Amino acid sequence: xxxxxxxxxxxxxxxxxxxxxxxxxxxxxxxxxxxxxxxxxxxxxxxxxxxxxxxxxxxxxxxxxxxxxxxxxxxxxxxxxxxxxxxxxxxxxxxxxxxxxxxxxxxxxxxxxxxxxxxxxxxxxxxxxxxxxxxxxxxxxxxx
Amino acid sequence: xxxxxxxxxxxxxxxxxxxxxxxxxxxxxxxxxxxxxxxxxxxxxxxxxxxxxxxxxxxxxxxxxxxxxxxxxxxxxxxxxxxxxxxxxxxxxxxxxxxxxxxxxxxxxxxxxxxxxxxxxxxxxxxxxxxxxxxxxxxxxxxxxxxxxxxxxxxxxxxxxxxxxxxxxxxxxxxxxxxxxxxxxxxxxxxxxxxxxxxxxxxxxxxxxxxxxxxxxxxxxxxxxxxxxxxxxxxxxxxxxxxxxxxxxxxxxxxxxxxxxxxxxxxxxxxxxxxxxxxxxxxxxxxxxxxxxxxxxxxxxxxxxxxxxxxxxxxxxxxxxxxxxxxxxxxxxxxxxxxxxxxxxxxxxxxxxxxxxxxxxxxxxxxxxxxxxxxxxxxx
Numbered sequence: 001x002x003x004x005x006x007x008x009x010x011x012x013x014x015x016x017x018x019x020x021x022x023x024x025x026x027x028x029x030x031x032x033x034x035x036x037x038x039x040x041x042x043x044x045x046x047x048x049x050x051x052x053x054x055x056x057x058x059x060x061x062x063x064x065x066x067x068x069x070x071x072x073x074x075x076x077x078x079x080x081x082x083x084x085x086x087x088x089x090x091x092x093x094x095x096x097x098x099x100x101x102x103x104x105x106x107x108x109x110x111x112x113x114x115x116x117x118x119x120x121x122x123x124x125x126x127x128x129x130x131x132x133x134x135x136x137x138x139x140x141x142x143x144x
Numbered sequence: 145x146x147x148x149x150x151x152x153x154x155x156x157x158x159x160x161x162x163x164x165x166x167x168x169x170x171x172x173x174x175x176x177x178x179x180x181x182x183x184x185x186x187x188x189x190x191x192x193x194x195x196x197x198x199x200x201x202x203x204x205x206x207x208x209x210x211x212x213x214x215x216x217x218x219x220x221x222x223x224x225x226x227x228x229x230x231x232x233x234x235x236x237x238x239x240x241x242x243x244x245x246x247x248x249x250x251x252x253x254x255x256x257x258x259x260x261x262x263x264x265x266x267x268x269x270x271x272x273x274x275x276x277x278x279x280x281x282x283x284x285x286x287x288x289x290x291x292x293x294x295x296x297x298x299x300x301x302x303x304x305x306x307x308x309x310x311x312x313x314x315x316x317x318x319x320x321x322x323x324x325x326x327x328x329x330x331x332x333x334x335x336x337x338x339x340x341x342x343x344x345x346x347x348x349x350x351x352x353x354x355x356x357x358x359x360x361x362x363x364x365x366x367x368x369x370x371x372x373x374x375x376x377x378x379x380x381x382x383x384x385x386x387x388x389x390x391x392x393x394x395x396x397x398x399x400x401x402x403x404x405x406x407x408x409x410x411x412x413x414x415x416x417x418x419x420x421x422x423x424x425x426x427x428x429x430x431x432x433x434x435x436x437x438x439x440x441x442x443x444x445x446x447x448x449x450x451x452x453x454x455x456x457x458x459x460x461x462x463x464x465x466x467x468x469x470x471x472x473x474x475x476x477x478x479x480x481x482x483x484x485x486x487x488x489x490x491x492x493x494x495x496x497x498x499x500x501x502x503x504x505x506x507x508x509x510x511x512x513x514x515x516x517x518x519x520x521x522x523x524x
Contacts, residue, residue, distance in 0.1 A: 007274040010266035041272045041388070067291035067392055070339035071283050078277045081339070085276075086287060086387045096273045096287075096387040106339060111294050128275055 006077025008126060015042045017056050022127040027059045027117050029091055040093035061117035062134065063089040070104055087115055087131050101132040145408055148524040150233040151364035151371040154184025154357030155485040157478075158249070161471045162321055164351040168257035170207055172249025172353035172473075173199055177208055180355035185368050186243065191357070193244035195232055197224035197475060198259060204247050214241040220381060221508025222422060222475040225356070226515025229481065230377035232358050242359060249353030250473035256351075258474075269385050281424060282346055283338045285510040288392035289427045290340065295393050296442030298430075300340050302449055304331035306426040307344050307468050309454045314465025316455070316494035321348050322469045345426035347467035347476065354478035356485070361524055372488040375501070376409025376518040378402060386510040393442075395507070397514035398435035402505060405516035406437070413438055417499035418487045419459055420480040422506045423466040429453070432505050433461075436516070455494065463487065463494045477506035481517065488521040 011019040018041075021028030031038045032046035033053040045052045068085035071078070083104050088094045100118055102108050114134035121127045156179030158164065158172055167175060173196065181187060193214040194201045201215035216231045218224050225248055232244040251258045263270050278284045292298065308328055314320035326344060334343040364371035380400035383389060390396050406412075413436075421432035433444035438459065447453070453461035464470040464483040471479060484502040486492040504517045 006277060007270070008265060009271035009275050010264070011271070012266050015268075015271055041268050041385075067287055067289070069283055069286045069290075069341065070336075071277065071279065072336045072338065073279065075277045075279050081336075082277060084278050084283055084287065084338075086392075094387055096276050096278075096385075098276050111290060122275075 002077055002079040003074070004076025008122065011125070014044050018042045019126065021058070022119055022129050023125070025119055027061045027129050028056050029059045029089070029093060030054050030056055038091045038093060040095055059089055059091050063087040063115050063131070065099070065109060065111055065113045065115055066094055067111065068099070068109060070106070070109070083109055085109070085131070095129070098130050099132065100130050145230075145233045145237060145374065145377055147375045147409055148373040148520070149361050150236050150358055150374045151361050152356055152374070152485055152519070153359055153364055153367040153369060153371055154180040154186065154355070155482055156180040156183045156355055157482055158353040161319055161352040162350050163253055164251070165254040165256060167251070167351070169249055169251050169259060170199055170203060170257065172251060172351065173204055173247040174207055174249070176249055176353035176355040177204070177245060177247045180245065180357050183369060184357045186357065191243050191245045193232060193235060193241035195228035195244060195246045196248070197228070198248065198250055210245065212241070214244070220513035222424065222477045223506030223508040223513055223515040224475060225478045225481055226504065226506040226517050227379045229356065229358065229374070229517050230379055230515060233374050233377060236358060236360050244358045246356045246358070247353070248355070248475060248478035250475060251351050252349050252473035253351045273385055273387055281510060282341060284386045285425050286338050286341045286427070287386050288389060288511070291392040292427065293340070298445045300332060301328050302445040303340065303345060303426050304328045305445070305449050306423070306429055307331050309448055309451070310423065310462050310466045310468045312455055313463050313494055314469035317465050317470060318493060320465040320470045321350060322465070341425060344468070347424045347472035348469070350471045350473055352471050352473045352479070354482045356481060370489050370521060371523065372485050372519050372521055373523060374517065375411065375520050376405040376407065378404030378408070378516040379514065381513040382511060384509065384512055389511055395431055395435050395511045395514065397511065398432060398505070398507070401514040401516040402436040405503070405518050409518040411501065411518065415501055416459065416503050418463065418484065418496045418502040419461045420484050420502070420504040421461060422476055422480055423462055423468050424472065424476065424507065426468065428507060429461060436503070436505060460496045463492060463496065477508070477515070480504050480506060484517070484519055488519050490521070
């Protein structure tokens, strides 16, 4: 087990829907009702057109490995080496995450491999959206 | 800004660089400021504008005994000092003040009274980046690079070559931290920090400081040193979260700041004799060369590999050895500016013969901010 605990996010009024979503097993994104822009991280207005008329929807939780580093030094809550990754969601936005159920090696972590969300409960309030290789995909991953 | 309307008339680094345990953060600011005032033949009563980052302008003005009529505390990371130069030029040109002092000091290695920015757990980075285990710039600044490498087919050897070439420049500089030549194999064999980044692809962590003094061009000839004139300036910001960069293969802030500076200066890339690109990590010169327009997208690594930026090449780059081999206290932008000034004064340890025009490009945060300053030693 890694020593210490990973940094814990502190939800704010503007991001509460996201953390309520992960707690319920949903990855929630926002979309502008005026210009149709899908965006992340959460905010109560559209970053493309500034409209306040925005909605929350459940994303598919699917995406691809966009980029990453494999960190080799200790950080509370992590056992090095571990990957700090960015996933590009099928809906368009990118988010930072960790990749689970996968060796933390350059050979196993192939850019553009298909990923799916894997929720990890930290405590009663916080569940983090991590990602794992999508089911039905070989060890090496497969570019679309 | 009107080209050549503003000049740098004082420039100095701290007396020592590297390991300075006998000076705190503010002490490093002051040591550099006193050296710059001596360089310009000025005292604190002659300064009426103060800009700084790391410390506040209040702290610096009070500590040095300055009564400013203009201050700027823009703190957007390592390129804050490029942006201070730009803001100071605007203030001087519009008559808000007459003589500006810009200071930097950072006890990056010894950590004596060092102020460090904290990420709140409720900020967007605190909620959507920090929980995934990043630990500072080596794990964040580096995240876009695998995408760049896949997009353009760049190899780890090419990334390592950036550090090898900059060590060649550092070898010519007595004040550089590292002088011994290194090979691509040395770089790839050094300790893994955050794949694909090895230790020798990451900047140094040292103590130091630097300061600049600026005034209007009409007064510049009255100072003891050869004036260095501002030709063009640019600045921009993009995102506080590297995961939210628009394009992982290019910095929007670089493109906006660089294009603005070149436009103001009215120059083309062929006019550039000397170039500084803030190199916190080995990929920064690659992104910088492309985003400033010196190379097409995907071609900068080959450009460096072909030795165009090395000693004897057509575009001397990071001639002090850079953040990788000269020094890096944390906010390196001031040292890039100092090297551009030395090159324009003709006194750099690795002087580019006959250099008349220098481009100095900085980054702040993890591709969060950028500032570009173009200087010349040819007067109005």
